[in-house]
Amino acid sequence: MSVNGHASIISKLGGGKKLTIRLNDLTDENINEKTVYSWVQQGIPDKWKVAVARCLLEDNIDVDKYKELLPPGMSIDNLTAANNSIKIFSESKVLKASEKEIVLNIDKNLALNIYQLMLKVRRFEEKVGQLYSMGLIGGFCHLYIGQEGIISGIESLASEDDCFITGYRCHAHMVSRAEPLLNIFCELLGKNGGSSKAKGGSMHLFKADKNFFGGHGIVGAQVPLGTGIAFANKYLNKKTVTFCFFGDGAVNQGQVYEAFNMAALWQLPIIYIIENNQYGMGTSVERASAMTELFRRGESFGIKGYEIDGMDPLSLHLCMKKIYQQVLNENKGPILIEAKTYRYRGHSMSDPGKYRTRQEIQETRENRDPIERVRTFLIDNNFYSEDELKSMDNKIKEEVLSASEEARDMDLPKESILFDDVYYENGINK
Ligand SMILES: Cc1ncc(C[n+]2csc(CCOP(=O)(O)OP(=O)(O)O)c2C)c(N)n1
């Protein structure tokens, strides 16, 4: 904005004298008339722009026209929030789509997509479990079996431009972002052809070309990182939503709340998803969390939260779709989702599992399995027969098997690759 533009703002606000009084009221700093008058010639300095924008807003003068006064990432809505001081919500609630809504809104193709993605993730993870037990995968390895309904219900509504980020339980997110299974197996087995040249491994899968930003081993670290991605997208005026996944254990990390504050302050286009599988690393939510309604954890920042059943993928899809559209089109971010789910396997492959009973796992598998739930939907609505679904499953198993065998046949990388991609200079990896 030109200096003339600034001069006209000052005159719209009643001239230098009036503006000086108002700025002194608004802030703790002392400012004199002479300084404010000097802005007519020199322009409003950065440090005073937000205060001036607030004066415009208070006078109902078209701030939209003067949005350049605001620093990157700050919108006029932020000013309103600052003015009215953000209200604490008690609007968080449990969301669920009814059977009727599901039948009316989920067609055969959509249900099939969700079903097939869940199956692909499960069969992939089962194979990974086998390879790990055979000693072919090094390091830690966390399987997503049982939780497939969440990523599948969300991937089926997201666009390629939307961004995903999660913790170390990340194989499913990589599969859902359509990375070829062969590349993921190679990455896990440390072979040539791995998605990250076999340097990331199980906990650090990454696919930047499909906006999947990892795979992170530090519990909770993906929350500020995801918040930063959402900030960048807003700053660059990209119309996308960031989905940031983390666990019920991660929700007690301090950095989560620092990130929530910033996301709420700047109204970032982000959906935080707590994948509440009821356990951290050997401890249940009840034993680790003072307040277990995790979907309400954003309330003190004005972040609305919703609890959704992650074991009911079709209901989750419909509920999330509404929220997604609000965040994408109506600037309603951030939003917090607690997706209730369950993991059937140990925390990692080396977990004795003493903190829960076999019976609990068995009962969940039998009564709440997300894949079985959608299978029943497909059959009950006469979309597919049991045989057709069985042969689909067999096809996926074959696809997984052949990718895993091919990966096992791949060579190990040369040791010298350890020194590649260490520095990044002028667009070239060195
Ligand atoms: C900062 C930090 N603290 C501790 C750990 C060790 N750790 C790894 S996973 C985990 C439990 C996290 O549980 P949750 O967030 O519920 O995720 P889940 O594994 O259930 O998906 C812990 C404590 C870590 N990796 N990083």
Ligand SMILES: [Mg+2]
């Ligand atoms: Mg957990």
